[in-house]
Amino acid sequence: MKKILAIVLTVAMMLSLVSFASADGIDIKIWVAENVVDFTVEQVEAFKAANPDFADINVVVEPVGEGDAASKMITDVESGADIFGFAQDQLARLVQAGAIEEVEEENAKVVEAENDAGSVGAVKLGDVMYAYPMTSDNGYFLYYDKSVVTDPSDLDKILADCEAAGKSFYMEINSGWYQTAFFFGAGCELTFDTDSEGALVKMNSSYASEAGVKALKSMIKLAKSPAFMNGSSLSTATNVGAIVDGTWDSGAAKDLFGDNYAAAKLPVCDGYQLGGFGGFKMLGIKPQTDDDKLAACDALAAFLTSEEVQLARYNAVGWGPSNLKAQQSDAVQADVALAALGAQLAYTIPQGQYPGEYWGLATGLGDDILAKKYDDADDAALLEILKGFEATCEGYLAK
């Protein structure tokens, strides 16, 4: 019995060690969100037509959500896509795991010149550019029902309107992303500096301050309001009067509100304008072992994030471009959601790199608020909580 076992074991091993050599041509795999798969396939054909040198590459486009793409790349780089779309909060993780390649020098210069400052900052770590910016619309703002909300400039008025109409105001305060609307708006800061390797080396935080306590109290007050619902996804929201959400939901918002569809920048809360993050999506290339393939990937990624393609993408699926010229086009200027986003952009900072654990920590803070843990806490207690929060964040820095 053991004989048979050992023999078959070996045979299996032998089979596996024979590496399956790659095909003759160049095979490139691309991962993008589901709703742009068809668009991307078209664009790849256009690329091949415009660049006869690369006419015989085989490109496969697979739908993998931007949230998942980074995790999957890190889990198994070798089987991952050669070009993949992701949001900027994953950049440091990808670099640290060795799952993303630097942008080619010539391309980097073009990128820097043609895209808005926020997106360029988002694709760089230290001085090194790691990805090609694709959109600048990953920030959030306010969608609302015109017939329910009369004045979207003040949070209390919005809540009162929603309550009167029996509808809800949605905001995901237990997300480290949306939470910053309160903290940054009230005047606090929480950012991390990285070196070129993606390691976080310094924390700049002023959460543990009067402004921080003010922001925390606003959130606690909001959570107590009967019209408040925690969430940010229209798909699972019911009875929406207003929602803090982003352009990815603009289609769903239009469907839901119909003729009453409207968007605006975030309201003022307790005397201060809600701020937050600006978000960006980008294309990354994974480290390649073959120079020719790398050159093909460089060219393809640069093409997919060029001005024409960004504009075409906006026309196809409504993604706000990061390319400066594309942003000036009439179509983009007329878009309600993008206009609101643009208005909100003035109050946001581009989202930089945050330690992976920060998101869980912030969710913890939000969940505690939702669980009514701090409902009766006084200012001193809230300050202590924020101090603890800061200390834990500091602990996340690279040793």
Place this chain on the structure above:
Amino acid sequence: MSDNNKIPEVDIVVDEAAGVIREIKPEKLRSKKGHERRVNTSIYVILILMSIIWLAPFVFLVFQSFRSYLTESGAMVNYLLPKQWSLDNYVWLLTDPSSDFLRWYGNTVIIALFCAVLQTIMVLSVSYTLSRMRFKGRKLIMNLVLVLGLFPGFLTMITLYFLLRQLNLTQSGAIPGLILIYVASSGMGYYISKGFFDTIPKSLDESARIDGATRAQVFRMIIMPLAKPIVIYTILMAFMAPWGDYVFASYVAFGSKPSYNVAVGLYQWVNVNDYQGYFTRFCAGGVLVAVPITLLFLALQKYYVEGVTGGAVKG
């Protein structure tokens, strides 16, 4: 009439006035009958309530699956009955080219079928051998399986993933890969089958072997026909399992949408932000998955009960 308050000791009293011997039901017995009826009624009430509670989520699921994603909202809403009953969701699932549902369904059926057959072979081999034969290392194997079973299953996910990757059985090759994983370790689930085999008297084996049959022949011709209940039970369990595996299937098949199984596909519709307004289609998909499995289960319910209770009784 005797006192109604005192509980009589006997069933019969002598009614001197009427001059007859009469049988009187003691108070205790009479109140017991009423008591019994009350208990039964309350049990019926509880059972009816339970049935409603148990079936409610599925009934709701079915209702929501008829709410069109085109005309009404495909996302979650706060009312139960659709304003308009429509089959749009089902039509989309089954005919729309952008819906891979049929593909996923087919994948899962293939995986389930292969698992049902191969796993049953593995499990029956192991349980028969351990039940019938005594050999060096038998105790060792049984204890080892017990110990291995205490390790959590997800611990080895990443290792199995890379093992499969070496054999090119991930992503687009996920289906054979999943089948391989499910079947390879299935021999460890021999416990219930072995319990069943233990109840078949060894004398059958002995008499056959005296007549000159080899063990293999005994297995094939004598034991297997007797083992029909446990075989069906094992096949049923093996068939039903792959339908619900989200974790491992998503880990192995990522990036390759045509290789998903229904669990992965449906889960994404509910929990991934890219898919807005897919909730009612999730409900419809859920119904399409649940109905055939439930029917199959009900048809084979007898065997399931035998397997479960047999195993539990043996301990």
Place this chain on the structure above:
Amino acid sequence: MTDLEYFKLSKPERMIRGIGRFFLNLPKKLAGGIKKLGLLIVSLFKGIGTNIADLFTTFKNGDWKTRLSYLVMGFGSCARGQWGRGILFFLFQTVFNLYMFFPNAQFSGCYYLGKLSTLGTVATYKEGRKTVYGDNSFFILLYGVLTLFFIIAFIYTWRMNIKQNKVSEELLKNGHKLKTTKDDVNSLMDSQFHKTMLALPVLGVTIFTILPILFMILVAFTNFDATHQPPGKLFTWVGWDNFRQLLATDTTSYGSTFRHVLLWTLIWAFFATFLNYFLGMLVAIMINKKGIKLKKMWRTILVMTIAIPQFVSLLYVSKMFAADGLINTYLMKWGWISAPLPFWTDPTWARITIIVINVWIGIPYLMLIATGILMNIPADLYESARIDGANAFQMYRKITLPYMLFVTGPYLLTSFTGNINNFNVIFLLSGGKPLSLELAGNAGHTDLLITWLYKMTVNDTNYKLAAVIGILVFIVSAVINLVVYNMIPSIKNEEDFQ
């Protein structure tokens, strides 16, 4: 204390004595167990010793065919006419040599063995913009372990080869005939049938269960996490560091989170098992009662819920209980509550909700088992009890309950262990949330150890901590199993006293 005095005690006092006795015996049993383990190890070494001695004697006393078999496996068997065995042995040796000393050093067994102690030293570097991958720590570890397995298998087979030579020599000397190849093949269907039947399952389990588990146990001693990801980066051995981190006794981060999650895991497993058990039994008794009609219908309705795949039912139910889900909406519409109930956002609410929904899942299953067992209880036990004047509750306590506990004791144990690892219910219902500032590593208030492990593996790619958690889950389950398994006989003894 004499037997008579024991009988005079009341039930609770007896139970207390029983528990006291159990704990007093515990150190003795532990000592006994350790002694047994020690004896096992000693016998193992003795076995190895005898084998080595035997090797020498066989060489000394054997003929030239046997001696040559030391070098060329299978030679002796072939020379004596047992071609089947001989060729198999020789094939095995060839394959083994090929694997160990493969011409392309990168793939040979020796290569991996050599790197095993350092888990790779050659870092990945860049040539221009091209990446050249260096050592891959993951595969070094994986194939290293595989090679070790293989070497052990080889030694065992080689030893078998020698032994067979010796046995064959004896047989021939005493004038017996050796088994021919045809005999060997036939015996595979008969006396060696177990080998035929177990070959594939054992192979499957070895490669796909034992190897991965061993691998992950070893990973727990490395620093394989998000910043040490092959193929780009290397990871290496760090000894007990990870265990120290997770078992730290201070009240910050991982140590306290681990204790927190462990406590909830045990509480959950307790409630999930016993609540379902007693309620399921109750339902079974209710349906089984004389005078209830349509027994089959009630059972079928409940049993249907087992068939529906959990991911459909649980996902849907979790949405039902959301803050803006069906239940809250209708409760508010009917005016019973004014604000949505925090089913998933308040930690205690979330835990209770999960336990309650788990009852919904588990009762049909338990009811089936209980029904099967109830039907086996002889009816005359109940009859005589009724004549003696027992009411329903007393009959339950003295007849039904002890009988059920006796029969399903081991099942309860497996169910408890299974609930410790009950991933689906927690993951699909609450995803382990709500999180909190007090819990590190993305652990939530309803996370079990195993859902935390999953998050570590998939979301954080922190494999080293996941491996440690896995090992600790194993230890917890093993301890509980050992302890409870020894308690069960004492329940049996109580039965006799009854």
